[in-house]
Amino acid sequence: MIAEAGHYALVLALGLALIQSTIPLLGARLHDPALMSVARSSALAQLLFVGLSFIALVTLHITSDFSVVNVFENSHSLKPLIYKITGVWGNHEGSMLLWVSILALFGGLVAAFGSNLPLSLRARVLSVQAWVASAFYLFILMTSNPFLRIPNPPIEGRDLNPVLQDIGLAVHPPMLYLGYVGFSISFSFAIAALIEGRIDAAWARWVRPWTLVAWIFLTLGIAMGSYWAYYELGWGGWWFWDPVENASLMPWLAGTALLHSALVMEKRNALKVWTILLSILTFSLSLLGTFLVRSGVLTSVHAFATDPTRGVFILLILCVFIGGSLMLFAWRASALKQGGLFAPISREGALVLNNLFLTTACATVFIGTLYPLALEVVTGDKISVGAPFFNLTFAPLFVPLMIAVPFGPMLAWKRGDLLGAAQRLLAAGVVALVTLAVTWAWARGGSALAPLAIALAVFVVTGALIDLAERIGLFRNPFAVVLRRARGLPRSAWGTAFAHAGIGVALIGIVCETTWNSEYIGTMKEGDTTKIAGYELRMDGLTQREGPNYRELIASFAVSLDGQKLSEMTPSKRNFTTRGGMGTTEAALLSRGVSQLYISLGDPTPNGGIGVRVYHKPLVLLIWFGPVMMAFGGIFSLSDRRLRVGAPKPAKAVRGLQAAE
Amino acid sequence: MSTDKGPDMTRKQRRLTMIGCSLGVLALAAGLVLNALRDSIVFFSTPTMVSEQHILPGRRFRLGGLVQPGSLKRGDNLAITFEVADNNAKLPVAYKGILPDLFREGQGIVAEGALDAAGVFKADTVLAKHDETYMPKDVADALKKQGHWKDDYGAKAASDTVASQGTTAPGGVR
Numbered sequence A: 001m002i003a004e005a006g007h008y009a010l011v012l013a014l015g016l017a018l019i020q021s022t023i024p025l026l027g028a029r030l031h032d033p034a035l036m037s038v039a040r041s042s043a044l045a046q047l048l049f050v051g052l053s054f055i056a057l058v059t060l061h062i063t064s065d066f067s068v069v070n071v072f073e074n075s076h077s078l079k080p081l082i083y084k085i086t087g088v089w090g091n092h093e094g095s096m097l098l099w100v101s102i103l104a105l106f107g108g109l110v111a112a113f114g115s116n117l118p119l120s121l122r123a124r125v126l127s128v129q130a131w132v133a134s135a136f137y138l139f140i141l142m143t144s145n146p147f148l149r150i151p152n153p154p155i156e157g158r159d160l161n162p163v164l165q166d167i168g169l170a171v172h173p174p175m176l177y178l179g180y181v182g183f184s185i186s187f188s189f190a191i192a193a194l195i196e197g198r199i200d201a202a203w204a205r206w207v208r209p210w211t212l213v214a215w216i217f218l219t220l221g222i223a224m225g226s227y228w229a230y231y232e233l234g235w236g237g238w239w240f241w242d243p244v245e246n247a248s249l250m251p252w253l254a255g256t257a258l259l260h261s262a263l264v265m266e267k268r269n270a271l272k273v274w275t276i277l278l279s280i281l282t283f284s285l286s287l288l289g290t291f292l293v294r295s296g297v298l299t300s301v302h303a304f305a306t307d308p309t310r311g312v313f314i315l316l317i318l319c320v321f322i323g324g325s326l327m328l329f330a331w332r333a334s335a336l337k338q339g340g341l342f343a344p345i346s347r348e349g350a351l352v353l354n355n356l357f358l359t360t361a362c363a364t365v366f367i368g369t370l371y372p373l374a375l376e377v378v379t380g381d382k383i384s385v386g387a388p389f390f391n392l393t394f395a396p397l398f399v400p401l402m403i404a405v406p407f408g409p410m411l412a413w414k415r416g417d418l419l420g421a422a423q424r425l426l427a428a429g430v431v432a433l434v435t436l437a438v439t440w441a442w443a444r445g446g447s448a449l450a451p452l453a454i455a456l457a458v459f460v461v462t463g464a465l466i467d468l469a470e471r472i473g474l475f476r477n478p479f480a481v482v483l484r485r486a487r488g489l490p491r492s493a494w495g496t497a498f499a500h501a502g503i504g505v506a507l508i509g510i511v512c513e514t515t516w517n518s519e520y521i522g523t524m525k526e527g528d529t530t531k532i533a534g535y536e537l538r539m540d541g542l543t544q545r546e547g548p549n550y551r552e553l554i555a556s557f558a559v560s561l562d563g564q565k566l567s568e569m570t571p572s573k574r575n576f577t578t579r580g581g582m583g584t585t586e587a588a589l590l591s592r593g594v595s596q597l598y599i600s601l602g603d604p605t606p607n608g609g610i611g612v613r614v615y616h617k618p619l620v621l622l623i624w625f626g627p628v629m630m631a632f633g634g635i636f637s638l639s640d641r642r643l644r645v646g647a648p649k650p651a652k653a654v655r656g657l658q659a660a661e
Numbered sequence B: 001m002s003t004d005k006g007p008d009m010t011r012k013q014r015r016l017t018m019i020g021c022s023l024g025v026l027a028l029a030a031g032l033v034l035n036a037l038r039d040s041i042v043f044f045s046t047p048t049m050v051s052e053q054h055i056l057p058g059r060r061f062r063l064g065g066l067v068q069p070g071s072l073k074r075g076d077n078l079a080i081t082f083e084v085a086d087n088n089a090k091l092p093v094a095y096k097g098i099l100p101d102l103f104r105e106g107q108g109i110v111a112e113g114a115l116d117a118a119g120v121f122k123a124d125t126v127l128a129k130h131d132e133t134y135m136p137k138d139v140a141d142a143l144k145k146q147g148h149w150k151d152d153y154g155a156k157a158a159s160d161t162v163a164s165q166g167t168t169a170p171g172g173v174r
Helices: A002-030 A033-062 A069-074 A081-089 A092-113 A119-143 A167-196 A201-232 A243-268 A272-294 A301-306 A308-335 A347-378 A387-404 A418-424 A426-443 A449-472 A479-488 A491-516 A622-638 A652-659 B011-039 B047-052 B137-145 B151-159
Strands: A383-385 A518-524 A529-532 A535-546 A551-561 A564-569 A572-576 A582-586 A588-592 A595-604 A610-617 B041-045 B061-067 B079-085 B090-096 B108-115 B121-129 B168-171
Touching: A002 A033, A002 A092, A002 A119, A033 A069, A033 A081, A033 A092, A033 A119, A069 A092, A081 A092, A081 A167, A092 A119, A092 A167, A092 A272, A119 A167, A119 A308, A167 A201, A167 A243, A167 A272, A167 A308, A201 A243, A201 A272, A201 A622, A243 A272, A243 A347, A272 A308, A272 A347, A347 A383, A347 A387, A347 B011, A387 A449, A387 A491, A387 B011, A418 A426, A426 A449, A449 A479, A449 A491, A491 A622, A518 A529, A529 A610, A535 A564, A535 A595, A535 A610, A551 A595, A551 A610, A564 A588, A582 A595, B011 B041, B041 B047, B047 B061, B047 B090, B061 B090, B090 B108
Parallel strands: B041 B061, B090 B121
Antiparallel strands: A383 B041, A518 A610, A529 A535, A535 A551, A551 A564, A551 A572, A572 A582, A588 A595, A595 A610, B061 B079, B061 B108, B079 B090, B108 B121, B121 B168
16 A cells, blocks of 8 residues: 555656646746746645655565565565665665655755745746656656565565665765755756856856755765775775766766856856856766666676666666757857956966866766776777776876865955965965975885875865964954954855865875775684784684674674773674675774774684784774865855855945955 | 966956966876876786786786686685686686685686786785675676576676665775
């Protein structure tokens, strides 16, 4: 009953999406307010029905209704409740349903909070949003129906892939989708502007908060996914340049560029056509990511060819939306009034430079990800493009970008003073050089690259701090004045500083982890000890334990430093009987400040020992603190009243402060 | 960024500066990409291909095939040897470290490394996907070509595609 109701609700959502994709557009063309208002109610109703459909699937999973294929294949009655819920999107059908639900959620939010938008713009935006939604509803209903029944229901399910039975699945995919799908809003705004043939600074003011929301979630989603891979896969890697990861990195790079170009458009009414193009490209890359992950083309070109329905359907959606929007862009972009040009040395100029490097870096990731696929289709040769490729292309492009980051916020709009900015950044340069000397001396020779990279990161972080200090007049004014100025400083200035410092923080973590990571790999028996980075680990024995749907072998280690016992670490190997004896390795982590000790287990040996992998990863947590800081900066900016959805023109007071900078 | 030409910089000059900068960055990126594509890509081979083409010792490549049942030997200190086979040929592989969770005899794997002078493939990475039905893509395609394929694999691999990122698990030491 619930499955049928869920299916029916999804069909109704499709019907509503079809109405929403046509009637308001017609209304905007005929200047009929009644028809245009259909957009709002249909978007909200669509959200309601797809929401019901999603709740239906969650209910089926919670109640372990194995007469539904999706539940049978991905659930088990003994599975803990949290994984019954998260298992809903731990499979193809369910994750697509989550995708459209989030799409409808964003549409609903625009409908609910977009009352300050011009009626025709809102109608068109919601219509475009509904085109995307209709395509994906059709995809789900025709190729990936999560509500299919089994004629003879089995008693027990096949359980969820053990790797996915982790809290990471609860957080990572929804965050990532909120990011991916969130960019559909800027896409819809761009298409609506092209249809309307009119675009101005106000457009950027409406688009920027939505882009920022999507960017915050995508940033957190990628970071969360990386941390999940780090602790779950058991060998301490946190980024593999895997096509699936690249699929999420590309929209992030394009989205970051979009955030910055929309800023130029809002403040200076320039870069309009470019911003529109970036909006289209960012969402196109999100769609491409969905295609790469969902079509099975990565798992096997073969699986794609033998079961082409899904892959070809998404490929079709991809072609129609990307091709269609780019054609519309080519046709209509010339109709948009060009913005003014500006001096190369200015805030705008710096933001253009940022865009240039971000989009180029994005293009290299794109090539590295798709080249093997293209080569295989064309010549049949199989190659793999791995980390070395990206280290040789992506990294060199990021270096000049990082150098430029602290300069950007210090340059004034219109005409900046590069020399002045350089003078103000002198202190940051000095700090960076000192860091360089100290790390060099500490590392006693070795690769010069790591100290240089750390110096660069420190330059970025200090640069962000100096910018803040300059704005609030630290050291120049009495403390009370500083405090008042800090309070009066636009939140977006704080946001910028946090986000920029976040990149530097992440870079420090990345460099330290990859350069000074130490590892011990070997077999250990009860009573054996090993030393790593000054810590002493003693293996205290192996024990067996029964979990709800697995058995696990736990090894306990006593960790001590200079003879003082610190803690105990208990990595384990789980064996999921429900999944044909498939195993996972649960690594044990011990944080010391922002560094971590990491133990994961290999196979038991006949003499009662077990293979162990022990890592010491210096400053590794900074890799994820950085993105969290960036997201935090994003939230700060979002709370800026000038940026708040539908905020009126900035107040005089704020403007006065800005001029004082 | 270019030098500041002062307020009298004309529109044309500004435009040229922008275009020049963009072309510079694009040329830089194109150079980096071409250079990296020449040096850092790794080709995929099967034991049959290795026996047919003469691959020089020390040249890195990826080897894919099934772990020959009965060939797995564990030595001291996590040293492991096994054979990777396809229908027509076998190749001995040596590896030191911890194998991925899914490594089993009869299972398809992909190993990355190079041949040594004695013709043993010294692997420094052994890859497996975290799904019991998953067959690494290159292995599946190669086996299919040789007619050594159970139709089951493809269908299962398609239906079990894992939901989210981070599930490819290169096991072993980097």
